[in-house]
Amino acid sequence: MSNLEARIYRLESLDQIRQLPAKYALALDMRDMDAMVSLFPADVRVGKEASGRAALRAYMDRTLRSPFTGTSHHIGGHVIEFDDADHAHGVVYSKNEHETGDEWVIMQMMYVDDYVRAEGRWHFARRLPLYWYATDLNKPPVGANKMRWPGAEWVEGNFHKLFPSYDEYWAREGDHGGPVTEPAPLEGFLNAMRRGQAAPRVKVRAD
Template sequence: MNALEARIDRLESLDAIRQLAAKYSLALDMRDMDAMVNLFEENVRVGKDARGRQALRAYMDGTLRSPFTGTSHHIGGHIIEFDDPDHAHGICYSKNEHETGDEWVIMQMMYADNYVRMDGRWYFARRLPLYWYATDLNKPPVGDNKMRWPGTEWVEGNFHKLFPSFAEFWEREGDHGGPVAEPAPLEKFIETMRRGQAAPKVKVRAD
């Protein structure tokens, strides 16, 4: 592949990966479970012990039945970086709404994604949901425990835990006074921001 072909391939790959996120939201909200799981690689890991699209479909089918009546997922910023021509990772913001009986739960979150191209098509290899808050529309999510699903205990989300800068910012009283860091290398913006931080454990909800 020459330089021009590689650049065109990269542009086509970027668009295909962005389409994955949009297709995921539509398939999830319309409850088309087959369309949704076919966005993932065939051997996708589901929980600790299961793998495959059928296992993912069974898990999501159960998850989306209770307590949810309907959902709407609104995609925000989407950062995509490539490890090689067939593997990439990204961060995708999502603002979501959920009808849950007599409550309307709003949510802010992001996905930490891994993508893989197989047989010329891009798929999700993994979607790790990182939540900031979830609460009824009439109950502002103030305080530490911002995840407030109807009928459950309020718990802390994990929205900031992939990136150590948030905790460091609040641990100091002002600007640290040191030199400004060098810009992140190309395709290393997310990795640079994570600075080796391990992914937090996540109890997945519908999203």
């Protein structure tokens, strides 16, 4: 395609991908499982054993019944980078609220996403949730173990684990004094920030 066609294609793709997290949030909160699974490709992997939209729908249907009574997902900043014409990846912030029994749990997290273009549209290929905190609305999560679900042991979140800069920042006394690095390539900002850091293992919740 021409340079102009490529630029238009990229803009159209960006718009489609940006809408995916918002559609996902709405579908989850309204408990429309069919709408939610339509955001994934027909052959989506579900755990180690299953695949397909029906398997994902059944898994999410079970997961969203307990301990959640209701949820509200609020989408924040979204960084998107293209691998090629049909594949992309990104990071999107999400601030979530959960009614669970007689408590109201708030959560701050991000999704590390892979996107794929299939059947003429963009889909989620994979969503890796990274959590910072979860706690009752009236109990600020001060301290190290910020994941505080009612009736569960408090554990550390993994919100910062993908990016080495956070631990490096707190490990030094002040500015590192080295030269400022060159700006990352257009499709390499996230990779530059990760600096080869492997994705942490995550016990996935239904967010």
